[in-house]
Each structure stands twice: as C-alpha cells, then as structure tokens.
C-alpha cells in the first residue's frame with residue numbers, strides 16, 4: 001500500500017472540529033506598526049501558550065505579547081495524537097541519558113502534568129476530552145517482546161513497579177483484542193485529550209489573562225530585544241522562541257535538533273466494533289516499534305492511528321514532506337489494518353501529518369542563548385503534549401531570571417549531544433530511517449532483517465543518539 005485511502009491534508013480534523021465549535025472565529029489581528037512588550041513570545045502552540053499563562057500568573061505586571069505565524073494550533077499542537085504523559089513510560093530511554101537520580105527527578109516532575117492540566121481545565125470549565133485511562137504498550141512481533149520487559153525491569157529497578165505493570169497476552173486481550181498482540185505493559189500515567197480543544201482553550205485562557213496576541217504574524221528575524229515581522233517590529237527585553245520544529249533552522253538550536261514527519265489516519269465513528277474488540281476503556285496504545293504506531297479512541301468512537309515513519313527534514317525547512325506525504329499516511333493506515341483487523345470494514349475519513357522535533361538524546365531542552373535574553377525550547381521528540389506544560393514553566397522562569405525548581409530541571413540544566421551538520425544529517429538520518437523501517441517490517445513478517453539494515457539501524461545508539469521515533 002503506497003497511497004492511503006484519503007490523501008493527507010491540513011487542517012487536521014482536531015483543529016477543524018475545535019474551530020467549528022467556536023463558530024470559526026476570525027484570527028487575532030496581525031501586528032501592524034511597531035510595538036513594545038516586557039516579554040515577547042513567538043509560537044502559539046502548547047509551549048508558547050503555557051509560557052504566556054505562567055508569566056501572567058507569576059508576574060501579572062508584565063506585558064506579554066505572543067506572535068503566531070498562522071493561528072494558534074496550526075502546528076503540531078493542533079495535529080497530534082493527544083497522548084498526554086510525563087516520563088514514567090520513557091524510563092528505559094531516559095535512565096542511560098540522565099542517570100538514575102535525574103531520571104527519577106524528571107519522572108516525578110512529570111507526575112504534575114496530568115493533574116495540572118485537569119485542574120486548569122476544570123477551573124476554566126473547559127471540556128478538552130481529557131480521559132485518564134493509562135497507556136498500553138503491546139508487543140506486535142517477537143522482536144518487540146524485549147521492549148516490554150525493559151519497561152517493566154526499569155520501573156522495578158527504581159522502586160516504582162506500579163508505573164509499568166506487565167500484562168500477559170490474556171490480560172492485554174481483556175483490554176483490546178487483536179490476533180497480533182502478544183505481551184504488554186500498562187503505564188497508568190497517561191491520558192488522552194482532544195488536542196484541538198486543548199490548544200484553543202489555552203488560547204482563550206491567554207486572552208482572558210491579558211496576553212496580547214497577534215496571529216498571521218510570522219517572525220522573520222530574531223535579534224536581541226527585537227523581533228521583525230512583515231507588519232512591524234516588536235521590541236521586548238525578554239524574548240521566548242516557542243516555535244518547535246522551526247527552531248531546527250535556527251542557530252544555536254540547530255546543532256541539537258532534526259525533524260522527522262509523523263502522520264495519522266482517523267476513522268469514521270465505529271463504537272459498536274470497538275465494543276466487539278473490547279476496546280472501550282479509553283486506553284492509549286503504542287506498539288513496540290522504534291518508529292512506533294500510536295493509537296487511541298475518541299469520545300465519538302473513532303480510532304486515530306499514527307505512524308512515526310515520516311520523512312526526515314533538511315536544513316530545518318518545514319515543507320510539504322511534513323504535511324503531504326501520502327506513503328507515510330499509507331503506512332499509518334496499513335498499521336491500522338494489521339494491528340486492529342477487527343475494524344477491517346471501518347472507513348478512514350481523514351489523514352494529516354506534521355513535523356517532530358527530535359533531539360539527539362530524545363529529550364526536550366530549554367535554554368537561554370549565551371550572552372542574550374533570548375530563551376528557547378524544543379526537542380520534544382514526538383512527546384510534547386504533556387511536557388510542554390513543564391516547558392512553559394521552565395521558559396517562564398528563564399524569562400523571569402529565576403533560579404528555581406524549573407531552571408534546575410534536567411530539561412534545562414543538562415548538556416545535549418550535538419548532531420552532525422548537513423548534508424550528513426539528512427543522508428545519515430535517511431539511511432538510519434530506511435534501515436530501521438526495513439528491520440521492523442521484516443520482524444513483523446517473521447523474516448530475519450537484512451544484515452546491512454541491521455548494521456545501519458544500530459548506528460545512532462553506537463554514536464550515543466536516540467534518533468528515529470515518533
């Protein structure tokens with residue numbers, strides 16, 4: 001299958017649905033003429049909006065202005081799978097990067113995310129489809145069994161076996177029945193949301209909190225204390241860049257970041273078939289691939305299936321390969337058919353994609369550009385819906401010049417490995433992507449992966465990098 005049954009396009013169903021519920025409002029006015037603020041934020045996704053809210057809460061006297069190139073939610077914050085989690089499920093990956101003490105510190109900090117989002121949404125009376133039903137990782141091929149075990153062992157090793165509970169194939173089948181699912185592990189710390197409703201609720205909250213918002217306002221040049229846009233210059237002593245994948249084209253972040261595409265397909269509502277396969281508990285699910293499949297149900301009985309096998313970017317440019325790549329959407333659809341054959345007759349209604357900002361150690365980083373008051377953060381590596389809540393707090397502390405729990409977080413204080421420059425990054429990354437995809441396809445079909453693919457797939461880890469997941 002090289003083409004999906006519907007071609008990927010934007011806006012995502014999530015954003016379209018959320019905008020329709022708001023009555024398709026006009027965007028906030030673009031910046032026209034020069035202006036000043038105390039803090040200027042670039043990027044109207046979760047990171048920029050949580051930063052703006054944290055700043056207004058902690059320093060209400062500050063004038064905060066947010067500039068967004070399109071509309072809030074246009075980027076991955078309005079397109080993602082809606083999995084919200086901290087770091088317990090990532091323990092096997094973060095232990096070797098951070099060491100046990102810092103990994104635990106981060107996992108504990110992450111425990112605040114879901115309650116933080118829940119309380120915030122409840123206080124504002126916002127329905128963001130928050131469903132706190134945990135996440136299953138299922139093995140869908142013998143080669144994926146080891147990942148399940150690693151997760152269980154890592155949580156037990158740090159004294160938190162409750163955060164990764166092993167499931168037999170029978171226990172997996174009680175939650176969702178599929179002939180290809182083997183063992184599994186249940187991570188209680190995960191919720192799902194409607195990403196479009198979340199980002200638009202954050203936009204409403206920012207406006208209510210007195211943030212000045214300009215949409216349709218792309219920042220074309222960033223200088224100390226000054227942001228250039230087509231309509232005028234915004235001057236502010238503190239600048240926060242929350243542009244996610246776009247930072248891949250901006251030094252100094254470009255040394256540590258690259259972009260991969262991630263695509264999803266969304267089915268028509270099929271609540272009766274979901275009941276037949278027993279998937280009514282609302283669990284988010286991932287398989288054990290490195291370029292994983294991620295899938296979930298929605299409040300209206302649809303299934304969203306995602307695939308992290310999208311193309312790798314070049315030189316930081318965010319072009320059509322991140323929103324119009326039919327073959328990646330087709331791989332997401334093939335995943336839906338293979339992993340959930342009980343939904344064989346269900347029609348795919350929509351497909352879309354977006355860029356994933358991947359850092360060399362697979363964790364986001366938040367920094368101040370040396371010698372300036374320009375703060376930035378990125379590198380969520382496909383795992384930013386929940387962590388952007390932390391990121392907003394860290395960036396607010398950096399802009400306030402604070403020395404606190406946020407600026408001392410491992411996400412702000414560790415050193416991040418550098419990636420090779422272009423064209424080696426694109427060529428090397430492309431080779432590794434091909435190799436991993438070849439290995440994982442062969443493993444699912446019960447074949448031994450070709451030796452060349454195995455050797456190339458091992459390269460990033462040998463070089464201390466964690467490239468190549470959702």
Ligand SMILES: Cc1cc2nc3c(=O)[nH]c(=O)nc-3n(C[C@H](O)[C@H](O)[C@H](O)COP(=O)(O)OP(=O)(O)OC[C@H]3O[C@@H](n4cnc5c(N)ncnc54)[C@H](O)[C@@H]3O)c2cc1C
Pocket residue numbers: 042043044045046047048067068069070071072073074075076077078079080081082083084085217218219220242243244245246262263264294306352353354355356380381382383384385386387388
């Ligand atoms: C298909 C897909 C599925 C995903 N699924 C999940 C998931 O299930 N769980 C999870 O945790 N993560 C997931 N992610 C990742 C997650 O969506 C991101 O990590 C998160 O949304 C990042 O938020 P952000 O605010 O940093 O960036 P963004 O949402 O990208 O926001 C950045 C904003 O900056 C704006 N911008 C860019 N350049 C400029 C400029 N020059 N001037 C002004 N504005 C600019 C953009 O228009 C954009 O609105 C997924 C991503 C994709 C693409």
